[in-house]
Amino acid sequence: MLVVTSMVTFGIFFVLPKLAGQTTDQIAATYAGKAATEEVIADIKERLGLDDPVVVQYARFAKGIVAGQNYDNGPSEIHCPPPCLGYSFRTSQPVLPTLLDRAPVTLSLALGASILWVVFGVSIGILSALRRGSLFDRAAMITALAGVSLPIYFTGLLSLTIFAYGLKLWPKGVKYIPLTESPGEWFYNLILPWVTLAFLTAALYARLTRAGMLDTLGEDYIRTARAKGLPERTVIGKHALRSSLTPILTIFGLDLGVLLGGAVLTESTFGLPGLGALSIQSIFSGDLPMVIGVVLVATGFVVFLNFLVDVLYAVVDPRVRLS
């Protein structure tokens, strides 16, 4: 897991600045302000070591994570304590505190929405599979198709227009109130983003669960379970569900990981100041250290949750555990 994370960090560090298409001059210029002279820019480049080979810069960055780092910013020297993920000259802030500041928003959004979509997606999927071909099944699958194909900025704006402004349920729009400040407000404000985000993913999960369930119901061991005389609810709830949910677990891990790194579209649509919004903002302002920080955190989440899924898989499926 650590190997993967450090490889990804390394990759990001090398590729991102190149992708941004900026020369070191331009980078230095952004820090120096509009009226910078060539000497000032050269001076900044010198002090930030921007012309050093990338490897050296990477080593410096890596060292910063462990030992902290000092940035020589003209008259004043800025100390960035470990673990230092860099320093944003745009915001004149170290990267990490900014990330930590934004993370709760994304965390609230992602966890709430994921609970919703798992609960609804999976139950709708199961019901659809059990009543295959029924009116419920067809309605659910058509809705799911809509959910899968509609982009969030469409459904998000639509729900804002209808529920927030139209029905005046959230007349002032939604905004993030920290849980610690007011749990009620936190919940009230997040309902709409949760539901909107969950709607999309729940649709996907419903389809996956339904397909998995139908597959499992055709398995020989389900026939055995019925032949033992188990009541149908035990056959479904214990035998079928356990097998058909394992693939869902994998996808859930990935989805949650990606989402924790920033629900870019959702956050932008609802104006929530999470990691996704931060990354957009940093990209537009050319704030490279911040972008690197966000990407690093996002990667970390994905890798960590993947690891978690692997561990859980071994708990669920003894064949994985023992081989």
Added chain:
Amino acid sequence: MSTDMKKAPASGGAGESGGGASDGPLLEVRDLRKHFPVHAGLLRRQVATVKAVDGVSFSVGKGETLGLVGESGCGKTTTGRMIMRLEDPTSGSISFEGREISGLSSGQMRPLRRDIQMIFQDPYSSLNPRKTVGSIVGAPFHLQNIETPQGVKKAVQELLELVGLNPEHYNRYPHEFSGGQRQRIGIARTLALKPKLIVADEPVSALDVSIQAQVVNLLEDLQNELGLTYVVIAHDLSVVRHISDRVAVMYLGRIVEVADQADLYTRPKHPYTTALLSAVPIPDPAARDDRARIRLTGDVPSPLNPPPGCPFHTRCWKAQDVCRTEVPPLADTAPGHAVACHFPVPDPVPGP
């Protein structure tokens, strides 16, 4: 089509050359081994070796059929795959028409692929469902750039007729055929390049009983007509007996007994062979009570951790101390009848 119909006399012990000096065996396998490494852990270190095939020798004369029998995991399929060079042997030699082929690269094997062909078990999965029968059976012509005097279509139709299919079904797809017919398609494809040797891996075990017999008869007819040589790999002892001239019994990667078909089935020498034969259910209720039954206990040991000495000693009722320490060599007990056992079953077998 070839008119070479002479059946070579079934002769030669295990690993000994089959025919006379002028006419050597078509296929000769000597001390063939295939060891699969087992990797584990973070660094994928090799922790064990599965000795799937562990020193197998036999020869097959021209026009002869050799049956390879054994239970699952005995290495019979791996042996077949090595003859086809679908699997690279770990060591040992395979010579075809006197030419060593075990070390050939796939490029060097290419011309030989015409001569050695394979029939697979599953007629459903070994045919491409999106291709017509014509293009499936005709594919080998294109792959090997074979000139066909009256065009590929004519050649394919002749092949279809040869295996008992309607040549007019040239443009149909595999799913339009029944299981037995699909196996016939597979056989037609195999025959396209007039091979000399055909390795058939469980050719009938996926088929219905009434269809099995059709395919078995077809294989025999083709052998008589085209002078083919077969290596038939199967677990069904009755089918192997019916189709083979010589039979080799495998257990845990080794041949434990090899003999002429009649010899092996009437005078089995290896305890494992006798046990196998006595385990086959006989379709005659009258035979129920007066059959001598030898019941093996337990399962085949894992090839990951084969027992020392004779591989069969853990389940053998005749095992002595020597069996636990010394591997018995495959040695002739009678001309053409070789057994790897310290205490072979004496000649008049008890029971029927």
Added chain:
Amino acid sequence: MSEAEPAVPEPSSPPEEGRRPFLEVADLRIHFPTDDGLVKSVDGLSFAVERGRTLGIVGESGSGKSVTSLGILGLHNRKNARVSGEIWLNGKELVSADPDDVRRLRGRDMAMIFQDPLSSMHPFFTVGAQIVEAYRIHNDVSKKVARKHAIDMLGRVGIPTPDKRVDDYPHQFSGGMRQRAMIAMALSCDPELLIADEPTTALDVTVQAQILDLLRDLQREFNSAIIMITHDLGVVAELADDVLVMYGGRCVEYGGVDDMFHRPLHPYTWGLLGSMPRLDRARSERLMPVKGAPPSLINLPSGCAFHPRCAYAELTCGLSETEVPELRVELEPTHRAACHLDAAERRRVWDAEIRPKL
């Protein structure tokens, strides 16, 4: 067991006054409506099995033999299967019974073992847990008692160190051990009827012999009725008292095992016997297969479903193409066949043309 005494099998003898056979199936029909038409997987099947006896049902793919077994257990989804006829188990009719009542009988009074023991056991639960579950649905006992029972059952089907293996998962068992565990599970509630659907097809021949021995011994011990479904005539000859041959969803021949192998009446049975190479005979030059392939149930041939493959169909003067032959008592009162051909003529063909070549 009944093998010892050469009792005349009575597959078709009318039940004694006021007493039905232990299991009696009468005119069972299981039809599946599909987009391509009505699939008559089982179409008018009748048979009976007494306790302590074994009925072998023989057929090829699509003959309806497995559908029959699932039908007896009531495992067909009533939404897509039309089941009619009567199934009497121990005096209780199952086709018209409440599905939940039938469910309570499953596992307790009638149990089933399947072809592939690996896919038939849940990969995520231990073998012990699966047996305990089967036992506890029908018996109100504590987990501890049920576990002890599971260990006991595993020991009885010949699994060494059952107190350790009880906590293993199915994939840790070998093929033969798995089938033993499956049998232990099926027998955990001491069922009176055991249906075995190709129980040894996936196993090696030495293991198959062990499992057949086990079934024989357990039948003696539990005095259960066994229905053995298989395509292998050898297995039938080893185990069955009565044999029923199915073709295209119908019974074509039904009789005692000796009659069936020594005096078979139906050309299809002849074909099956002629198709298999036999170890107990001198090697024949050629096998005598049935021509053609088993029919698809969606598009069953008219009249006698076997007529396109029958070598003697012309002798019926077209009758076989138009009329479905009835299952009739022939020669022996307990031996029935469904064939248009004259019985004496068939006897002659069997004696003169078929038997000498087997």
